[in-house]
Every structure is written in C-alpha cells, then in structure tokens.
Amino acid sequence: MKIVIQRCSRASVTVEGQVTGEIGTGLMVLVGVTQEDTEKDAKFLADKVAGLRIFEDEDGKMNRSVLEIGGKVLSISQFTLYGDARKGRRPSFIAAARPEQAIGLYEAFNEAVKAHGLEVQTGVFGADMQVELVNSGPVTILLDSRE
Template sequence: MRALIQRVSEARVAVSGAVVGEIGPGLLILVCAMRDDPDDVHERLARRVVRLRIFRDEEGRMNRSLLDTGGAALIVSQFTLAADTRSGNRPDFSTAAPPDRGEALYLRFAEAIAREGVPVATGRFGATMQVSLVNDGPVTIWMES
C-alpha cells in the first residue's frame, strides 16, 4: 500500500461538484492498494500514519503526530500512485490492486484510521474527484508499507 500524505490546514473532495468529504487541520492521505499487498497492510500503515510526527510543537519543530494534535484525516483513493514510469510515455498501472481488492483495502484503511480515534472523511472510490487543499508547510510525505 502506498500513501502520499500532506499536512493541511484544510482539504475537501468533491464528486460532480458536490462535496463528499472535507476536513480542517490534519492530513490529506492519497492512498493506493498494490496488487501484492497482504491482507493486514492497512492496519500497519494506519498505525504509522497517525503516529507520524510532522506537526509543529511549541518550539516550531515537527515533533507532534495527528493523534497529538487532534486533527482529522481526509482519505482519497488514488490508483495512479501505482504508476510505473520507467519506460515509455504512458504510465503502467499494472502493479495496482484490482478494483474490488483496492476498494476493500482503501475502506479498511479508512476504518483503521478511525479506530485510532481520528475523525475521518473520505472521497468516493472509483469516482472522478476534484481534490482541493491548503498544504501547511508545505509538508508532503511518501510512505510505502
């Protein structure tokens, strides 16, 4: 499972012009299930994400986690994180999980984040979405399980 994590002061996702998920301060997490991911991959990644110390402390250092700050998570599926661009001009997405498995792992990941006590909003799996955000920092972190 791959995740692109952005520390945000706000973020929202819309489908056909209607907002389906939005948060204030927290993390926008773009996530992609990979074809060879084990069944429990979502649990490990969720634990790591909510404990990732990328929020400022009183001294301005990145020393606090999402759990420490009480922020929220907006989780958006994005199979294009599986893109292999090593050859040619068209990305190859064959390493992404098939849609049914990808959706299941995406939903399990969102549930695992929520079980950690983090308020969660989501996009809509498989939909064409418009994502808007205010990246705080900017801070953007790439994670793989």
C-alpha cells in the same frame, strides 16, 4: 500499499459537484493499493498516519501527531500511485490492485485510522474527484508498506 501524506490547513474532495469529504487542520492521505497488499499493510500504514509526528510543538519542532493536535484525516483512493512511467509516455498501472480487491483494503485502511480515534473523511472510490488542498509547510511524506 503506498500513501502520500500531506499536512494541511484545509482539504476537500468533490465528486459531481458535491463535497464528499472536507477537513480543516490535519492530514490529506492519498492511498494506493497493489495486488500483493493485505490488511496487515493497511493497518501498518494507518498506525503510521495516526502516530507520525509532523505537526509543530510549542518550540516549532515537528514533534506532534495528528492525534495530539486534534486534527482530522481526508483519505482519497489513488490507484495512480502505482503508475509506472519508466517506459514510453503513457503510465502502466499493472501493479495497481483491481477495484474489487483495492476497495476492501482502502476501507480497511480507513477503519484502522478511525480505530485510533481520528475522524476520517473520504472521497468516492473509483470516481473522478476534484481535490483541493492547502498544504501546510509544505510537508509531504511518502510511505510504502513494502519498503
């Protein structure tokens, strides 16, 4: 499982003209699932999201988690994180999990984040989504449960 974590001052996702998820200060997380992933991968990355110290403390150092600052999480499914563009000009998505597997793990990730006491807003799995983000910092962290 791969995730892209972006610290934000605000973020939202819209599907067919309707806002399905919106947060203020917190983390926007793009979530990609591969065929070998399990709920263990989802929980591992959810724990990282909840505890990652990428918000500034009173001394201006990145020393606080989204939990500590009272932030929220916007979670968006993103199979293209497993796009392989090393050959040719069109990415291959063979490594991405099929939707019937990926949706369950994406939901397991979201539930594991919620279990930490965080509010989680989401996009719509498999939908064509319009994502808006004001990346604060900018701070962007890439995590892979297999690396």
